[in-house]
Amino acid sequence: MVPVSWYLLLAALLFAIGTAGALTRRNGITIFLSIELMLNSVNLTLVAYSRLLDDHTGQLVVFFVLAVAAAEAAVGLALFIALYRHRRTIDLNRINLMRW
């Protein structure tokens, strides 16, 4: 019997890894993937809490998070394509037209 708090710790670990990735990388797609990783760690937390508190609300919120992540991925990737067409690069350090 695995204590549910271990799942929560795993989720925290994945969230931390995702954050480190989102802050460090320069490739736009990889940053996006790190953000998806963070979203998934939140999903794991929600399902773990749903189990812990014997309430289905957690699983339902995961359902909505899944749908919102899909919408966000679609729009984000479309933005990347438009960006790439303009600037010929995805390296976020080079996409700095609005920097001083």
Next chain:
Amino acid sequence: MSDLLVTGAKLLVFLGVFLGAIAPIMVWLERRFCAFIQDRPGPNRLGPLGLFQPLADVFKFFFKEDVTPSTPDRALYLAAPALAVLPALVTFVFIPFGPTVEIGERLVPLIVSDAPAGVLLLLAIASLSVYSLVLAGYASNNKYSLMGGIRASAQLISYELAMTLAVVAVLLPVGSFHLSDVITYQQENGWNVLPQAIGFLVFLIAMFAETNRLPFDLPEAESELVAGFHTEYSAMRFASFFMSEYIAMTTLSALAATLYFGGWDLWGIDDWLVSTGSGLFLPEWFWAGAVGMTILVAKAFVFLLLFIWVRWTFPRFRYDQLMRLGWKVLLPLALFNVVLIAALTVGGVL
């Protein structure tokens, strides 16, 4: 622990019988049947009626020269054929091949995995087959393969939607995701193909698209893109793709037989057979399983024959025609079917 053993035994029996029976027969049948349609003899030199042809094919694949392209992504290139076989095999475990029998003191449902989300998991794992196509196309370092791979994955995800909606319509009157419950429902209410004819049509067409078979085989079209996403694969790797296509066809045929044609049940004939056969030499559960499995294999065979027949009859869809069919025709039809079945279920008819 004994649960694990029972599941392992079921897995071995089911996979062994089904794939062992189907795979070599399909290779032979494809060539003989297509020859029959095209009014020519087909393979007839190796053994009576050319029955040893699949054996010769296997030998050929083993000894063919393995030509590989120079690609920077060698790991992906090598992984793609393995990735093709895996989802096709795993989806097999959710299909029931017999009623719930009593072995010793325990009730054993004759299905390798009776997961509560059975059908959903089957569809989910089947959707993973996109990756092998995309990776094969990408890692081959060849623009025709890349085009084939991208087109294949676009085709697969488009028709997946229509197929999932058709399956949802089947599950609405049943009220559960267990495939064994679907068969129980059909035992009581008759085969699903009659009330859900539209859904069956959608599922049938989507089935062809999901396995990349003609008329939807643009990704591997022999005359269009050299050979599409498996251009750069030879010998055993090509055989893997080849086999994974047949296994996917078999799984989807078995699924269609289960969802729409009653699966392992044949209007109670199996009950009669079991009651007459049991006690002869082998216990009742063995007969129940054997009869159920035979019926399922026979029904899947009808669909496989249909696959081959359609392949050698129709011309190929162009890519934009294919996309239009998937999104503008099948998806609205499937949605309409869901609404219709939902209305009928709530109204008490189904």
Next chain:
Amino acid sequence: MEMVIFFLFAALAVGSALVVVLHRNPVYSTLSLVLTLISLAVLFVLLGAPFIAALQVLIYTGAIVVLFLFVVMLLNIGREEASGERGLLQKVAAGVGALALLAFVALAYWGAYGTREVGPLTEDFVSLEVLATQLFSDYLLAFELVGLLLLVAVIAATVLAARLGNTPGGGESDPALPEAGEEGI
């Protein structure tokens, strides 16, 4: 038994998450994300949510990550170049920050529910009926809004990625493809 499965898939999840974040080649990062998502799906099943697990595989790995893969392959996004002057400091800072975040969150979780026991999984908990009933009664508004959101996302994505000016021939073909003649495709 559950322990074995948990450790195996937790290790797989963490390993592939590290590959996602650290690998130079975006294609390998995307594929590692697939592995992470599948391990998480298995963990969902262990936590008594098989439907959410199936949805995760069906939607996330079956569609969203395929979309990612498309974009990576079509735009031919190459390997990331070396970091430059403040690279190492940035990495160390991010690493330390992540560890601090981990400690923070872990302590918060542990403090609240660290030692709580749960009963075994019951048939009601895993059932789809309760989930679906709640979804379509308590959360009906959210459900409809999410549908609307997805519609908006489809329209937005189509408009953002569309080519400017006339589209040649097959207008239904993938709007994600960049202008013909510019890329190898």
